[in-house]
Amino acid sequence: MIGRSLSLQLVMMNNVVFGYGDSPCLEDVNIEIRSGEFVAVTGPNGASKTTLLKLILGLLEPWSGEVARARKRADGSTLVAGYVPQQIASFNSGFPSKVSEFVLSGTYGRGSWLRRTNQEDLRLVEESLRQVGMWEHRNRKIGELSGGQKQRICLARALAQQPNLLALDEPSTGMDTQSRTEMYERLSEMxxxxxxxxxxxxxELPDAEPYLDRIIRLERKEAMGWKCCTTTSCRGHFSPAGLSR
Structure with missing residues (x-):
């Protein structure tokens, strides 16, 4: 990945503050996300990692500061974001959909909700399931799958949307070490x-780190609140930057 051109800035956050109720949980956040990079967000439990992810996606708006998001790719096409929330794979044993049907629902945003499924949709389903190593399970009921397998089909559904930006919240939940490594390898290849x-x-930073470009670490600021305080390069083609007030 070294030497890859990262010309398009997808997200820029300047002096962002956000919280719940009257209490800020993120302060003085200054980060950027560029096209074609694999970034991890890490920190202790309760460090507002999911909140930061939602701010990046635009699912939350900051109390103050600026979040700028690119709308178009360099070729003029619309940018698409895919999102796999934490613990999305809590389907019970009676969940009726087949794996292929669930992943197919990820293609619905490509056109009218009333349009018929076409060959391109089916191609995307197969491609996405193969990318996560779940094609052979396409006809199984989702409720029959293990926790790690459910996480992988949720990832496949997001990939079927053909996103430019893929946001993942603890995607390795329920996976063993080998499955985690395979997922990171596949994501890195994409x-x-x-x-x-x-x-x-x-x-799971030790398992993921060999495949990452950068790590954004959330650390406690003073007595309360959290902030992005360091961005660490993993590949040698980013300059580490302290993020401060």
Whole structure:
């Protein structure tokens, strides 16, 4: 990945403050996310990692500061974001949908909700399931899958949307070490081959680090609140930057 061109700035956060109720949980956040990079967000439990991810996606708006998001790619096409929330894979044993049907629902945003499924949709379903190693399970009921397998089909559904930015919140939940490594390898390959941008909240940093470009660490600021205080380069082609007031 070294030497890859990262020309398009997808998200820029300047002096962002956000909180719940009357209490700020993120302060003085200054980060940027560029196209074609694999970024991890890490920190202790309760460090507002999911909140930061939602601010990046625009699911939350800051109390103060600025979040600028690109709307178009360099070729003029619309940017698409995919999101896999934490613990999305809590389907019970009676969940009726097949794996292929669930992943197919990720293609619905490509056109009218009333349009018929076409060959391109089916191609995307197969491609997405193969990318996460779940194609052979396409006809199984979701409720029959293990926790790690459910996480992988949620990732496949997000990939079927053909996103430019993929936001993942603890995607390795329920996976063993081998499955986690395989997922990171596949994501890294998509970053290199397709220019996908991945922003991933994770506690499994030692397993993920060989595949990452940068790590954004959330650390406590003073007596309360959290902030992005360091951005660490993993590949040698970013300059580490302290993020401060």
């Amino acid at each position: 970053v290199k081959r397709k220019g996908l941008t991945v922003v991933m909240v994770t506690h």
